[in-house]
């Protein structure tokens with residue numbers, strides 16, 4: 001479904017690769033959590049997959065398409081199949097929950113229609129259903145600037161789901177939230193993941209959350225994959241290898 005072949009990224013002016021010769025493949029139904037220290041390359045990997053970051057080398061193959069060879073127009077079409085949720089939600093604060101969620105349909109709509117806000121009753125009903133699915137029906141007309149962080153992330157999830165994606169990507173979607181709210185968001189993500197039969201790839205700082213919800217854990221270290229396996233195999237040794245720098249060992 002998704003394959004990364006010899007993927008490398010080096011940002012302009014940097015001496016080291018942010019990602020170095022990554023080879024991975026993902027199948028539908030996997031719930032993948034990416035772990036790694038700050039600067040390990042997690043965001044770069046997620047941003048490469050949906051085409052926000054161009055690789056320096058290598059290929060990203062999505063179904064029968066090679067993303068790294070596409071122009072912006074072609075990428076925009078492919079991105080419709082990829083929902084994305086962000087740490088800081090990326091919502092329009094002054095618009096309502098419903099209006100923000102409806103922007104998930106923009107990829108499908110003619111630009112003029114998008115601008116004038118013409119949506120059919122059927123489209124609005126679809127959005128209302130997704131808003132109900134994330135538990136926000138009673139706040140549907142509230143401006144999102146008046147929502148809590150957890151509620152905003154629910155709007156972000158609803159917007160992505162309305163896109164009808166095959167792949168759901170998350171760039172630290174719970175890093176701004178408290179532990180209890182993070183669990184609620186991961187429960188919701190799992191429910192959406194299962195209901196819509198998605199491939200879900202999320203980077204996250206919380207190892208316990210990753211181990212609890214992922215079906216597969218990837219750890220990155222200095223831009224390379226240092227672990228790829230089952231959550232139960234990500235043990236203390238792997239934790240140390242991922243997070244404890246060899247030049248700065250932790251002694252107990």
Ligand SMILES: Nc1ncnc2c1ncn2[C@@H]1O[C@H](COP(=O)(O)OP(=O)(O)OP(=O)(O)O)[C@@H](O)[C@H]1O
Nearest residue numbers: 011012014018036037038039040041042043044045
């Ligand atoms: N726009 C940029 N320009 C130059 N270097 C960058 C840029 N974005 C990221 N980098 C560098 O690329 C490397 C990987 O960064 P990335 O943001 O992917 O890491 P990360 O694992 O997501 O970190 P964090 O957990 O702190 O978000 C880091 O060394 C970072 O400094």
